[in-house]
Amino acid sequence: MTQAIEVTELNKYYGSYHALRDVDFAVAERERVVICGPSGSGKSTLIRCLNRLERHDSGAIRIRGIELGDDLRNIEEVRREAGMVFQHFNLFPHLSVLENCALPQILSRRTPRKEAEARARDYLDRVRILDQAAKFPGQLSGGQQQRAAIARALCMEPKIMLFDEPTSALDPEMISEVLETMVTLAEGGMTMVVVTHEMGFARRVADRVVYMEAGQIVETAPPDRFFDAPQDERSRRFLSKLVAV
Amino acid sequence: MTRSKSITSAAFPLRLVARLWGDRMSAVLTLVSIAILVALVPVFEWAILDAHWAVAAPADCRGGGACWAFIAAKLRLILFGLYPPEAQWRAILVIALILALVLLTLSPRLWGGRLMLVWSAGIAVMLVLMGGGIFGLSPVPTSKWGGLPVTLLLAVLSLGLAFPFAVILALGRRGSLPVVRGLSIFLIEIVRGLPLVGLLFVAAILLPLFLPADWTIDKLGRTLAALTVFAAAYLAEVIRGGLQGLPPGQVEAAQALGIPYWKAVWHIVLPQAIQKVIPPLTNTAIVMVKNTSLVLIVGVFDMLSAARSAATDPAWPAPSIEAYLFVAGIYFIICFGIARYSRHLETGIKSRSQS
Ligand SMILES: Nc1ncnc2c1ncn2[C@@H]1O[C@H](COP(=O)(O)OP(=O)(O)OP(=O)(O)O)[C@@H](O)[C@H]1O
Ligand SMILES: [Mg+2]
Numbered sequence: 001m002t003q004a005i006e007v008t009e010l011n012k013y014y015g016s017y018h019a020l021r022d023v024d025f026a027v028a029e030r031e032r033v034v035i036c037g038p039s040g041s042g043k044s045t046l047i048r049c050l051n052r053l054e055r056h057d058s059g060a061i062r063i064r065g066i067e068l069g070d071d072l073r074n075i076e077e078v079r080r081e082a083g084m085v086f087q088h089f090n091l092f093p094h095l096s097v098l099e100n101c102a103l104p105q106i107l108s109r110r111t112p113r114k115e116a117e118a119r120a121r122d123y124l125d126r127v128r129i130l131d132q133a134a135k136f137p138g139q140l141s142g143g144q145q146q147r148a149a150i151a152r153a154l155c156m157e158p159k160i161m162l163f164d165e166p167t168s169a170l171d172p173e174m175i176s177e178v179l180e181t182m183v184t185l186a187e188g189g190m191t192m193v194v195v196t197h198e199m200g201f202a203r204r205v206a207d208r209v210v211y212m213e214a215g216q217i218v219e220t221a222p223p224d225r226f227f228d229a230p231q232d233e234r235s236r237r238f239l240s241k242l243v244a245v
Numbered sequence: 246m247t248r249s250k251s252i253t254s255a256a257f258p259l260r261l262v263a264r265l266w267g268d269r270m271s272a273v274l275t276l277v278s279i280a281i282l283v284a285l286v287p288v289f290e291w292a293i294l295d296a297h298w299a300v301a302a303p304a305d306c307r308g309g310g311a312c313w314a315f316i317a318a319k320l321r322l323i324l325f326g327l328y329p330p331e332a333q334w335r336a337i338l339v340i341a342l343i344l345a346l347v348l349l350t351l352s353p354r355l356w357g358g359r360l361m362l363v364w365s366a367g368i369a370v371m372l373v374l375m376g377g378g379i380f381g382l383s384p385v386p387t388s389k390w391g392g393l394p395v396t397l398l399l400a401v402l403s404l405g406l407a408f409p410f411a412v413i414l415a416l417g418r419r420g421s422l423p424v425v426r427g428l429s430i431f432l433i434e435i436v437r438g439l440p441l442v443g444l445l446f447v448a449a450i451l452l453p454l455f456l457p458a459d460w461t462i463d464k465l466g467r468t469l470a471a472l473t474v475f476a477a478a479y480l481a482e483v484i485r486g487g488l489q490g491l492p493p494g495q496v497e498a499a500q501a502l503g504i505p506y507w508k509a510v511w512h513i514v515l516p517q518a519i520q521k522v523i524p525p526l527t528n529t530a531i532v533m534v535k536n537t538s539l540v541l542i543v544g545v546f547d548m549l550s551a552a553r554s555a556a557t558d559p560a561w562p563a564p565s566i567e568a569y570l571f572v573a574g575i576y577f578i579i580c581f582g583i584a585r586y587s588r589h590l591e592t593g594i595k596s597r598s599q600s
Contacts, residue, residue: 051501052500053497053500053501076503079500079501079502079503080503083501083502084498084501086494086497086498086501088492088494090492090494090495090497090498091498092495092498092513092517093517094516094517094520094597103512104499104502104503104504107502107504107505107508107509107512108502108503108504108505108508109503136597138597139597152502153501153502156502156503
């Protein structure tokens with residue numbers, strides 16, 4: 001089976017700060033992986049390297065067989081394969097929700113406007129905010145904004161979806177509506193890498209949980225084993241704090 | 246506020262008295278206002294009551310009030326300068342065309358590449374109309390162009406041409422390439438450090454000395470270039486302010502969606518950056534409209550120079566105040582219009598960003 005994501009010996013520095021240390025990481029097609037770990041452990045850095053929002057210093061990243069390096073064509077192709085959802089949504093505030101979903105298709109794949117808008121409506125319907133299509137992002141609740149951002153990423157028809165703490169900027173009552181959308185996506189067979197501390201989501205959806213600390217992957221295990229019987233001392237300490245909060 | 250509420254039941258004159266004299270501050274303000282009104286009475290007399298609106302001969306304007314008849318007699322010269330009278334309809338058409346394009350541009354809904362094409366076509370038509378020489382239009386050299394069309398063309402063209410340069414300078418100054426950044430900073434600071442008058446002198450008088458003799462860009466073109474360079478440096482700093490206020494997540498989202506760099510700049514970055522800096526942008530536009538009047542010192546015949554030369558006609562007794570007031574009125578209408586329009590834009594943006 002070809003891997004959707006293959007990362008070997010990845011190293012990343014911010015100046016002299018060593019943010020990722022020899023990270024080896026692979027995700028199979030249709031696999032769902034949850035990444036967790038304390039703040040500053042390099043989760044965002046890792047996931048942002050996967051679509052070249054950050055450039056890595058050494059090691060190799062292959063996304064569905066495409067080598068990620070300085071080659072601009074490859075970067076473009078990888079970004080077409082992998083959609084991304086951000087903690088703070090990053091919707092375009094000057095465009096309506098519909099336009100947020102339609103314009104990127106037009107700009108990056110030259111999709112005809114009619115087709116782009118039809119697809120935008122389709123995905124907005126799937127995340128159940130089609131009735132908000134004409135509004136501007138600032139007029140939506142946080143949960144609705146994040147679902148719009150998911151629809152926007154899906155409109156590019158990616159094979160892989162990357163989520164960086166998609167619910168941690170949301171009020172508690174809106175978290176479940178976003179997680180629900182993500183569960184539906186997982187059930188549809190999407191390959192997903194999700195940075196999150198939502199244990200319930202991880203147990204329900206993830207095939208594997210990856211635990212990071214200080215720029216390294218410390219433990220990888222199926223969710224039940226990871227949460228109920230963590231092997232590494234560091235993961236155990238992290239989980240005990242997570243439960244205490 | 247509370248004071249006036251307590252006496253709302255009182256009769257209107259009583260309330261008015263309370264408003265105007267109620268406390269020491271309002272009393273002082275009322276007195277100052279009255280003083281200003283009294284001082285304006287002679288102005289009003291001069292401008293309206295004693296004014297000469299129509300006279301049989303220029304000499305009849307002597308004594309008393311303003312000589313508005315002078316404006317009527319010299320209107321052609323002030324508005325069109327030395328432009329040949331038989332071709333004047335072309336200059337009028339150019340003014341109409343500029344106004345039409347500006348009106349078209351007022352609606353943000355029409356902004357985009359297509360509007361830029363319309364503008365480019367419009368400018369080409371205007372230059373042909375003003376200059377002639379083809380399509381059976383008699384040629385008019387730029388040295389004969391003058392008045393309002395020159396002022397409007399200089400203002401619109403210098404701002405319009407400066408804009409793309411300003412964007413590139415602003416992006417360059419914020420970019421990660423050291424050479425580009427250094428060059429952008431250098432150009433912006435050099436131009437901002439020079440007075441516009443100096444730039445105009447360099448462009449109009451010094452430049453021809455250094456350029457090879459067969460490089461004959463005419464003086465109006467060189468003046469326009471100086472105004473453009475000047476506007477570009479100021480606009481670049483305004484736009485840079487807008488870029489700074491843009492959250493980095495916006496660019497990241499565009500990148501993650503695979504949107505190519507320049508398309509992201511045009512559709513995602515610039516619209517937001519510009520929305521954030523509408524007040525200083527308006528300010529720069531107004532300043533540039535008025536700056537065009539400085540071209541008179543290098544002998545370009547804009548509206549102000551035309552008015553000045555009209556006022557030197559010895560047949561009329563000292564009419565320069567009227568001429569300058571008339572021109573000031575036109576500048577005021579343009580600049581006030583820009584200011585009102587920017588307020589209108591800002592309200593539109595506010596209504597979209599709030600639930
Ligand atoms: N642009 C940057 N410049 C310098 N240092 C950075 C930069 N981005 C991240 N870092 C540092 O790299 C380390 C890893 O950051 P990263 O954002 O990947 O952590 P994280 O695991 O996502 O944390 P969080 O849970 O807080 O989001 C942190 O120590 C952070 O300070
Ligand atoms: Mg993070």
